[in-house]
Amino acid sequence: MTKNENGEKREPQEIDDETGLYVISVASELSGLHPQTLRQYDRLGLVSPNRTEGRNRRYSLRDIASLRMVQRLVGEGINHAGIKRIIELEAAMANMAIEVAQLRIEVDALLSENPPKNLNSKKITGKKKPEVIVYEEEK
Numbered sequence: 217m218t219k220n221e222n223g224e225k226r227e228p229q230e231i232d233d234e235t236g237l238y239v240i241s242v243a244s245e246l247s248g249l250h251p252q253t254l255r256q257y258d259r260l261g262l263v264s265p266n267r268t269e270g271r272n273r274r275y276s277l278r279d280i281a282s283l284r285m286v287q288r289l290v291g292e293g294i295n296h297a298g299i300k301r302i303i304e305l306e307a308a309m310a311n312m313a314i315e316v317a318q319l320r321i322e323v324d325a326l327l328s329e330n331p332p333k334n335l336n337s338k339k340i341t342g343k344k345k346p347e348v349i350v351y352e353e354e355k
Contacts, residue, residue: 236266236274243275247283254283260296262286262303 244251265273
């Protein structure tokens, strides 16, 4: 536990990939891009860093990874509008993957509570028992 300027105790902040830690100069060095390029990407909506109360940019580890991806895509000849669309589609795909996983858990729970009576449950769940093949060496 640490103390703030007023001497009050406060809990340490938990840091994850989304926490804005890096000022623009550090993010610039980590990403290999000029600070003005980072500002342009922010204006275009390609990478949106967190903001402090004073409206200064704070880049997270995820933002740095996104900047590197944008840099790679630009190097491959994709324009900014195309990159923005790729980012949107990848985010939508990630959200759908999460939703599919949640639905799969629900379906599995329902099937375990109420197994189908007239169908083979192996066909419903798509799971087969693994086959074991034993090889013997010839003597």
